[in-house]
Amino acid sequence: MDYQHIEVERKKDVVVVSLHRPNKLNAVDKIMFDELVHVSKYLKKDRGLRAVILKGTGDNFSSGLDFKSMMSNKRYAVQLLFKWWPGNANQAQQVSANWRKLSVPVIAVIEGYCWGAGLQIALGADFRICSPNANLSIMEAKMGLTSDMAGSLTLREVMRKDLAMRISMCATPLDGKTALDYGLVTEVNDNPMQAAEQLCQQIENTSPDVTAAIKHIYNRYWTAPAWKLLAYETYSQIRIMIGRNFARTQAALRKKSSPDFKQRQRFW
Structure with missing residues (x-):
């Protein structure tokens, strides 16, 4: 499959999905939304798959939503937010929620910026392994918005409610250690990609x-x-x-x- 703003690489029975707009710090635009939804649905059908690794190309996971690109067409917001039934996930939410529906572990490798939409995508993973110098933030409040990409499903499971509310209301940036202390990430590692690959190897030893x-x-x-x-x-x-x-x-x-x-x- 050919994608424009993500890269998909299969290593035996593990697939690595990379957000791929390095010149924009992997900011999320409409094309990336479309491609992330497509690849997550495609991988859900793959019964030979054992794990998925989510990462960003270069030194950053994602700087968040590409507002300039998204505001260039008024139809984008409608397409992202539209849903047939209130309880269903719309396209904006599927880029996070769809990873939870896969029958294999999904591991987010976080380096550099992981802001806004980028963090929402990472929150859809089952495990988040980040570097010590990673910078994580639920950035939407700073843009005059609330987070609406399904990351709250994970936040309510891994964090105290008061801490989740505070970092969401204040758009607080967190380094790797603080994110670990808050429960936002699973592990801090100097080489998060290597740690993710080692976790995949452990997973492959079980049914x-x-x-x-x-x-x-x-x-x-x-x-x-x-x-x-x-x-x-x-x-x-x-x-x-x-x-x-x-x-x-x-x-x-x-x-x-x-x-x-x-x-x-x-x-x-």
């Missing part, structure tokens, strides 16, 4: 069915009533145990060898 089940349990039912969480745990376990990857895991344990996993079940 893709197990990985998918865990992601869906946590994303769908983390804040759900207890009975729903317990029911989905049981449902997922049964589906795993009747699948071929469970049998391969057990055989490998008996032989003390590495399992030869097959594609993820179609169920996830």
Whole structure:
């Protein structure tokens, strides 16, 4: 697939998606919105995929929304915000929310600026690994707006409400250590890309069915009533145990060898 403002590279069963407008610090324009939505939907169908890494080209993740470009056409705002049903994600929200729907872990590698729309995209990832000198900010308040790209779904799960409100209201810039202390990122590492690749290797040592089940349990039912969480745990376990990857895991344990996993079940 040919994209203009993102790059997609497959390394065996891991796909690296790079925001690619280095001359604009990877600022998000309408083309990038379209392409991120397209690639996330495409990858959702790939049952051979084991992980996705999200990053920016060059030394920055993204400086946020390209306001000049977005304001050049009044139809862009309508296209981004339109939705058939209030509870559904519109295009602006899909660039973050769609990563949560994938059945594989998504890892954001954050270096340099990760502001506004860029941070909203990164918040759609399951893990965020950033460099110590990264600069993260929910920047929308400074532009006279509230954040509306689904990043709040993750914020309510990983941060205290008062801290999330404060950094959102004040557009507070955070370095890597502070972002880690706040719960905004998973890890601070001098080489975040290398750390992300190592995490992918660890993930590939476990069944893709197990990985998918865990992601869906946590994303769908983390804040759900207890009975729903317990029911989905049981449902997922049964589906795993009747699948071929469970049998391969057990055989490998008996032989003390590495399992030869097959594609993820179609169920996830």
